[in-house]
Amino acid sequence: MYQLPQYSHITSFSKVAILTSGGDSPGMNPAIRALVRTATSFGIEVIGIHRGYAGLLNEEFETLNSKSVSGLCHRGGTYLKSARCLEFHEAATRQRAFDILSKHGIEALIVIGGDGSLSGAHELYQEFSIPVIGLPGTIDNDIYGTDDSIGFDTAVTTAVEGIDKISDTAYSHDRHFLVEVMGRNYGLLACHVAIAAGAEMVIVPEHQSDITDISQQLAQRRKEGIGSSGIIVVAEAGKSGWSNQLSEEMRQLGEDPRVCVLGHLQRGGKPTAHDRLLAATLGNCAIHTLLEGKTDVMVGVTKGAVSTTPLEAVITQKKGLPVEVMDLINELQH
Ligand code: F6P
Numbered sequence: 348m349y350q351l352p353q354y355s356h357i358t359s360f361s362k363v364a365i366l367t368s369g370g371d372s373p374g375m376n377p378a379i380r381a382l383v384r385t386a387t388s389f390g391i392e393v394i395g396i397h398r399g400y401a402g403l404l405n406e407e408f409e410t411l412n413s414k415s416v417s418g419l420c421h422r423g424g425t426y427l428k429s430a431r432c433l434e435f436h437e438a439a440t441r442q443r444a445f446d447i448l449s450k451h452g453i454e455a456l457i458v459i460g461g462d463g464s465l466s467g468a469h470e471l472y473q474e475f476s477i478p479v480i481g482l483p484g485t486i487d488n489d490i491y492g493t494d495d496s497i498g499f500d501t502a503v504t505t506a507v508e509g510i511d512k513i514s515d516t517a518y519s520h521d522r523h524f525l526v527e528v529m530g531r532n533y534g535l536l537a538c539h540v541a542i543a544a545g546a547e548m549v550i551v552p553e554h555q556s557d558i559t560d561i562s563q564q565l566a567q568r569r570k571e572g573i574g575s576s577g578i579i580v581v582a583e584a585g586k587s588g589w590s591n592q593l594s595e596e597m598r599q600l601g602e603d604p605r606v607c608v609l610g611h612l613q614r615g616g617k618p619t620a621h622d623r624l625l626a627a628t629l630g631n632c633a634i635h636t637l638l639e640g641k642t643d644v645m646v647g648v649t650k651g652a653v654s655t656t657p658l659e660a661v662i663t664q665k666k667g668l669p670v671e672v673m674d675l676i677n678e679l680q681h
Contacts, residue, residue: 349628350652356638360478362392363455363637364408364448367425368399368432368464371614372486372498374622375425378459380416381630387413389638394453399460400432400467403444408451420623423501423616429460435467438474445475454478455642457633459497461485462662465645469658472643480633481645481658486614489533491664492656493647497629500621502529502613503539509609510544510578517605521575523547523565525597527590527608530582536613537582538672542679547577549676550593552584553668558593562600579604628653 365382367375379395386393395415397407409415419426434440448456455478458468465481472479483490486502506528517524526546530536534551541549548564550556561579568574581590587608594604618626625648632653633646644655 348624349648351628351632352635352653354635354639356635358638358640359389360391360454360637362394362452363457364394364396364403364451364453365411365427365457365459366396366399366403367427367429367484368458368460368467369429370431370461370485371425371429372484372496373423373501373614373616373618374497374626375427375429375459375484376419376422376626377618377623378482378484378497378626378630379411379426380419381627382457382633383411383416384413385631385634389634391634394451395427398428399430399464400435400444401430402428403447404432404434404440406447406451421617423618425459431463432467441467441470441474445471445477448477455480455637457482457637459484461487462490465490465658466662469643469662472658478637478642479658480637480642481661482629482633483645483647486536487530487533488535489531489666490645490647490661491666492645492661493649493654495625495648497622497626498614498618499536499539500625501616501619502536503543504619505613505616506536506540506609507543509607509612510540510546510580513607514544514576514578517576517578523577523579523602523604525579525581525590525594525604525606527581527583527588527606527610529609529613532585533666534582534584534668535672537580538668538676541578541580541676542672544578544580546580547574548579548680549582550579551582551668554673558596559600562597562602565602
């Protein structure tokens with residue numbers, strides 16, 4: 348369990364809206380459930396907006412209550428559905444969105460999503476002073492201001508389960524596999540997967556990898572009898588499918604790796620207990636944070652405690668890859 352702040356409520360709301368936006372992530376459903384149940388316990392009406400900001404503009408609204416969110420805890424994806432809405436980058440579109448929220452008497456908006464989605468919420472607050480709260484919902488765990496994000500643990504678990512299977516056939520055929528995982532431009536997902544799956548190597552955008560050097564290392568390991576098969580985890584690094592190109596380069600150097608791009612498989616499935624606990628905690632704390640009179644912040648976790656970070660910082664600052672993660676990977680390679 349996380350360490351929770353002491354909340355003192357200084358304000359009240361009658362109607363708030365919630366939406367999920369950007370790439371979905373396992374755990375969004377238990378977050379929706381926690382938001383609705385907590386809000387309901389304070390007598391707040393909750394409007395669920397379907398399909399993110401795009402659905403807001405189309406007024407795809409549903410009143411949510413305790414009953415409508417029952418049975419959501421173990422379901423992957425997002426009950427509210429999600430979308431990427433490029434149009435929301437335009438000021439005129441946000442004006443339309445604010446007009447719609449006002450027309451429906453919605454006093455605050457809670458957004459679950461990645462940094463692009465949280466940036467939409469921040470702009471709404473900056474331009475119209477409507478209270479907004481963000482929750483980090485992405486398998487990438489690349490959001491500044493939180494150590495963890497809803498869906499990350501499930502995505503790591505799913506990828507590791509896949510690699511365990513690939514490892515069996517890799518062993519049988521004395522082969523190496525390049526397994527490409529998601530994470531957009533951030534390598535943490537790849538690193539956690541590599542450690543948990545016992546991979547031989549990891550290729551991440553934060554560190555330069557030399558394919559000649561990697562091929563030589565594999566050849567050397569084979570020569571020394573250390574490893575005739577194994578896994579190299581490759582972060583997609585914003586170039587989904589690029590491990591095919593890497594394997595071609597390795598082939599030119601005498602290696603014959605196979606490639607497996609895990610892709611969207613990592614975004615689906617039942618959330619792990621860890622993600623459910625995180626989602627339930629952050630959903631609950633988001634409502635308390637709103638009632639505390641805080642706005643334009645993301646509720647996340649820092650060193651095991653629930654924390655709030657201004658959305659301005661969340662969207663302008665970059666999260667670095669922790670040095671100790673790479674150190675651990677390097678030391679486990681010997
Ligand atoms: O941000 C989540 C994520 O799954 C990234 O890891 C990936 O790069 C991207 O979304 C894929 O987006 P889409 O589902 O739009 O192809």
